[in-house]
Amino acid sequence: MADVVVIGAGGYGGALAARLLWRHPWFELRHVTARTDAGRRLDDLYPRHRVPLTLEELDLDRHGDVDAAVVAYPHGASAPVVAGLRERGVRVVDLSADFRLRDRDVYERWYGEHGAPALLEGAVYGLTELYREDVAGADLVANPGCYPTATLLALAPLARAGAIADVVVDAKSGVSGAGRTATEATHFVSADENVNAYGVAGHRHSPEIDQELAALGAPVAATFTPHLLPLDQGELVSCYVTPKREVDAAELQGLYAQAYGDEPFVELTDRPPGVRDVRDTNMCRISVHADERTGKLIVFGAIDNLWKGAASQAVQNLNVMFGRPEGEGVE
């Protein structure tokens, strides 16, 4: 048994992490904190999660008396809280971008000044399937962004095979990806019966994708464009790879079967996956296709942006960090 706190449980990702940990057979959820919703019951704010705890204002002296923490603060706000937790010896999974980019300069170009640069070096990028062993020994895990999670799982086998010369990633996300804040963009009347791109040629997940593709063996600048779709949870990435060398259909299928055949949370399919098939799960569902007419390799990856793209992958990482069965509490 280990005690855990969720810091920032008022948002969609944090609230779901709290739900998963509340029902986790081994972790014990001690506290949930929130900045703007402190004082409200979590099961009043999110009835469907059925977590009968009251959101408290963060007090590291009280809430830091745990073994583990999931931090679900916005970028920038997270780093100092993570630092405070680490000082108290708490092992942390951080859902923000604050510890995802290894290069402080790159971070500061996209996000502004870093609040705890000393911790960057020890942080592990927590895409569990790709960095399982590093996660196991980590005290600080940077949970990947939702788009990088789907994109990197979709592209890793090709990147490792040195087969990517260029790649276009057309990503589609449900509205929950935009967070709980009520804005013009998240208004039902704006999103319903609509689809549009956003963050064109400048989304903050780009440097994260590029960093990790390079680490996997594909030092490219990916063209990444997210789109907002009229659905709640779910994310699909459509990846169009210009191959560096010829990769025929058989090799393509083989690469993915080898990479993911034993992965409990990756499913390979023949037909293009739909996000319905992964809703409310930690699954990533992938199909690969060779387009003989154009020579492109096409890979689709579908996840639930709030689950595998955030909260359930955080719990998956906690499980690995503490030596628990990887799927405990997320299946």
Next chain:
Amino acid sequence: MADVVVIGAGGYGGALAARLLWRHPWFELRHVTARTDAGRRLDDLYPRHRVPLTLEELDLDRHGDVDAAVVAYPHGASAPVVAGLRERGVRVVDLSADFRLRDRDVYERWYGEHGAPALLEGAVYGLTELYREDVAGADLVANPGCYPTATLLALAPLARAGAIADVVVDAKSGVSGAGRTATEATHFVSADENVNAYGVAGHRHSPEIDQELAALGAPVAATFTPHLLPLDQGELVSCYVTPKREVDAAELQGLYAQAYGDEPFVELTDRPPGVRDVRDTNMCRISVHADERTGKLIVFGAIDNLWKGAASQAVQNLNVMFGRPEGEGVE
């Protein structure tokens, strides 16, 4: 005044064409025909279109006594009907693929035997903005597919400028694009809260796109992938162009301003367009972006698949064919 018939008015595209022509100030809608719904009132089948005519079984001797016809039959079924209409001197806009591909061999590879190959040579590809003068003199206009309409409008200025080395087209369509037939894919429970690709590396709109890109000056094999989205009407194409030569942001904007500045049914926007903005209109809304990080040129085009992608473009073409103001009855 000219008399017009809509043949195949039971489907979404034909029914909308009937609605537009029923209210058209110059064309007079004489008959509506249908194969499986003959005997039903059109305003019973589509109350919202409010066309108080009864669908009849096609009888060319009776229904061919008109000046113009919109044919909205499936691929293959259309050609013989169009031939019969042409024999009677009726000028035709055909919504099927039967007269879109200039090369009979290409047609037959994708669709099977052609039913009226003698008419292929005289058919005009009716993307009005690109072929206005040809449409004006045509007796047979092949109305473009919905995906080619959005894609070609989005790419034409770059194609004409000789700037396209390679292009990936990631297309997103509402469910009405799949037609009125009730199938597993069009069931609400399948499409709702879902998104998935279909027709990967083999959609029939590919040869049509390639043919027209080549005609415009870009002899490439476009990578074209459509996706099904949980919305009714609306289609967005996200085009990722690898440029043949350097095109900076200023030239890019200039090319599109020059091409479309005077077009009544093309709107250029700074922000990526949403399909809501063109719903129930003949508009194509386009934005262009240069991605400095990756060198790609990105173009978005949004249309209503049933309007500009089918029925209202058919009426636009009829207007041009008969010397009427181009926007009559579709504004």
Next chain:
Amino acid sequence: MADVVVIGAGGYGGALAARLLWRHPWFELRHVTARTDAGRRLDDLYPRHRVPLTLEELDLDRHGDVDAAVVAYPHGASAPVVAGLRERGVRVVDLSADFRLRDRDVYERWYGEHGAPALLEGAVYGLTELYREDVAGADLVANPGCYPTATLLALAPLARAGAIADVVVDAKSGVSGAGRTATEATHFVSADENVNAYGVAGHRHSPEIDQELAALGAPVAATFTPHLLPLDQGELVSCYVTPKREVDAAELQGLYAQAYGDEPFVELTDRPPGVRDVRDTNMCRISVHADERTGKLIVFGAIDNLWKGAASQAVQNLNVMFGRPEGEGVE
């Protein structure tokens, strides 16, 4: 020709009124004003309405120099503006509740102090089909609420026939009815895949419904409960009438045929109407049913809450006020 201003064109109802008046063949839209969006172009805020005017801050001295005004302010804020317009001789259609309730005490119990009580007596309740003659001579028309519009059109024939002993009105509305303000309730993630009642036993449209039912001959306290549905535009009222006397199916159909047979904007149908059938129209679509098992009379009324429930009915009223054809600019 008459000059018209829309005051409060930043909200959904006002913006749609501006769109309809911008294209109206007789009224000329001179100005559009807004409180929080002044300075923005209306076609930037609502691209789909395509009104190329800039929203201005209200200045009655400048904007009051017109023949007519549509005021789309919130309850309470509207009355003083309407008073200022009336002082300048402008004829007004007001979309707020400020002039709907004839009894000042009732108004103040539900809405707080009234800002221009002297105008109450002269205001006409603008449910066009029921009060056409009064509207024709009016200088100030209180446009009905969306729920009362559908409910009263659905119940008027029974109320006038003295046949209503009791009535339950279960109303269902799309999210646009909640207005443009981004809130937890209008967030896509809250409304999507959801349905719930709100304002139970205390919605402000209740006194308006009761007042008008009494005026029509049914002095009852209607049980009125609105529900929020995951759709954009559209409103359905399901009315369950306990009859005061026996009304058989034939009499029931006769009452409605007599009341609405000649009404251009009311459609009687056999099957229960769907809101899709009236989207983007000024139509109210009604079906009536006698439940022999229970003795209840059941009436369904479907409208588009933004059109017949607000903006298009406002234009319909303006047409009547100025002696124009009733459907001009709204068909």
Next chain:
Amino acid sequence: MADVVVIGAGGYGGALAARLLWRHPWFELRHVTARTDAGRRLDDLYPRHRVPLTLEELDLDRHGDVDAAVVAYPHGASAPVVAGLRERGVRVVDLSADFRLRDRDVYERWYGEHGAPALLEGAVYGLTELYREDVAGADLVANPGCYPTATLLALAPLARAGAIADVVVDAKSGVSGAGRTATEATHFVSADENVNAYGVAGHRHSPEIDQELAALGAPVAATFTPHLLPLDQGELVSCYVTPKREVDAAELQGLYAQAYGDEPFVELTDRPPGVRDVRDTNMCRISVHADERTGKLIVFGAIDNLWKGAASQAVQNLNVMFGRPEGEGVE
């Protein structure tokens, strides 16, 4: 451990029952059968359920060698299969209407000839919360319809208190309630952005509701009207009760607290429940309100039509029948 078969696992309800039983800690799912989808893998037909079994054609000799069966056949088709299972000593939960109505004449008036009338007397109506003890000893449980489940849970405390003189039930259901068959009504384009009533004054759930209300102490003919909503899973009933005697707010709350305070699958809330709050759960969420203006008592009940309205209630009943913890496998 007990072996179980799901007969008719190709439909939404049967497939979900198979999913729940596949993961049930005590029941062992031995077979899944289907009529039209035999030969397909269940995880091909429903990837999200992740049940790696192949649907077989029903063969009672092979598939009847189990302890328990969930039968998810249409009305009429179910009775003979249930009879065959009972002959082999299999304990059955039947999801059809075939054993819900105690009076054979009533059944045959609404559904046609009964296929196994001898079994009617021993069948138990399986609304678990109301008939737990009878279910415990039953060999044949008729799982309630989705609408009766929500309606009866919403009204039972008032019915038992003798407080219902008359009741109107306005029900709203997601499209999954219409089943998996692709029809004009279940086409995305028909249901999206729409809402309409259906089965007015004649839905087959009416006699079931009336039978059970009478059994609870309220011999009334309920006015029941279902509506189709643009969402997948979820059902809300809005019940408007004309009380037989005065029931003040305090008594009302007390009745429900007493009835449901200890029920694990009923939640009482102050605010009207939304169907989002019960999605993918066995929960029924209820709120009660007294409308002082009109004297009506208003009760809302929200369930997931596929879970508590069908499959999870079936498992709940199996648990009770076999002496297992009631929530095993459905929490």
